[in-house]
Amino acid sequence: MTTAAQRSSAIASPARRSGGGLLGAIYIVWWRDVLRYWRDRARVGASLAQPLLYLVIFGTGLASSLGGGFGASAGAAGISYIQFIYPGVISMSVLFTAIFGAMSIVWDREFGFMRELLVAPIDRSAIAIGKTLGGATQAMIQGLILLVLAPFVGVYLDPLVLLELVVLVFVLAFGLSALGVALASGMRSMQGFQMVMNFLMMPMFFLSGALFPLVGLPGWMTVLTRLDPASYGIDPIRRVLLGSSGIPVDRFALTLFDRTLAIPVEATIVIAFGLVMLAIAVRSFQRRD
């Protein structure tokens, strides 16, 4: 008995410092999420089906009924509807992956691996931060994979643009993942999930400018689109992705109080939103019943 007690106290003392403190714990939580994602490559493939449907069927269908109208007004160098929604579809993939990923926390906390983390001697904030970054990494990859379709919609990428896109897609993924984790951290049942789907995810998606330009809308809708954090994440992705290939996209750029927002400003808004959500998630995780 004494030997066991001695051994356990010998290990218990470093254990309270918990493998490299807060950063170490965040890294462990993040690493586990990314490893899981990598293991589940079949799901990665299947999850590309929906964005492809939007791009190919919805895009082609709507483009046909719009006729040449969508791009024609731009003058000689036009923009097709499919080109317009391409960044929107990438963002949709990010949005859905981030929110769905975070919702898994609800189930995971009651019956899954999350409980192993909740009883571990690590700061609960590490769980919230690690989960947010893990979800953001997955969502970013899900979005960036769709860049392989670029040549088919007449978009050409150079390394510098690619780098810019990686940053911007991650910013959007971070903001949405933090939102998802904040929501999931306060939820106690899966019933809430349907609510999130109907009253948050779909409106966010429709109002974000993924499917139609956010210009010339009725006043009430303009307000709603500007309240949607996703709007500020999608717009810079579209401007960089399409703009770099000389597609005239600037007239669709997001405005706030009649001023076009600079890309760094938009990114800052999304990051700030993400940090607020993350703070809520951290507080929620630290609470015990």
Place this chain on the structure above:
Amino acid sequence: MGVIEVSGLVKRYGDLEAVHGIDLVVEPGEVFGFLGPNGAGKTTTISILCTLLRPTAGEARVAGIDVAHDPAAVRSRIGLVFQDPSLDDQLTARENLELHGRIYGVPGPLRRQRVDELLQVVELADRANSLVKTFSGGMKRRLEIARGVLHHPQVLFLDEPTLGLDPQTRKHIWDYLQELRRSEGVTLFMTTHYMDEAEFCDRIAIIDRGTIVALGTPAELKSRIGGDVITLTVADVPTAAKEIAERFGIAPLAANGTLRIEVPDGASFLPRLVRELPMRIDSVALSRPSLDDVFLKLTGHAIRSEGASDKDMLRNMGRMWRGGRR
């Protein structure tokens, strides 16, 4: 000093009092069983001891540390095996253990040695690099137990560790637990509603509706029933009960279509009963009192399964989601 010391523990959810006033002391190295039906407060109590829930009133100390004041210090000194598997089934057995070692800050070389050693103990060394989703329920449970003791906790908490496993696998799990107690000197604190398993415990607390109704060794508890138990199966239970009450002045307990009769000396009473009872007897059994009998006597009802709770529904949903594999 006990490794677990609980006094006046209360947990209230709004108006509902899930635990009202529990006192107990668990000695180091003991196998302590917490026995009771679903909804009796077992899981709530264990969750408080593991710092997952905060007590409403009262005090609980684990490894000498107050669970309300320094949860992180408690967490580093305990291991936990949950009712539902909490393994990551997209990772291998070894990765699950490695991850646990990292989270608990077990240093590198020691961690690897410890992982190998425990995989041997629970006989999963040959499956170390298989994904956990390919494991049977029993294998998962073994891996969880190995994980629970990896960081040399002083107490290993087990919430229904053999729930849903077949009898042979349950027996195996017990062998591993006994082995770990011997080799690690760890205290085991477990909840169960399998009466036969409670027999393996050094001491048992019987809990019903949030309070401890009895505490002692299995033998002590069984000695509370004076003598023997006769279990009788007849076609017409109520009439038989009335006849027995009238003829022998004993009040039999009816449960699950059988009658239980407590008598001081079963061997001499049994022939009399069979001779004098004016009805056909389908079967009759004479036994020493079991913990089932103790429970029935102390609480007035058999260990029961309650209707599905919200949590059960969520659990079933989750199983369906994951294609029903466990």
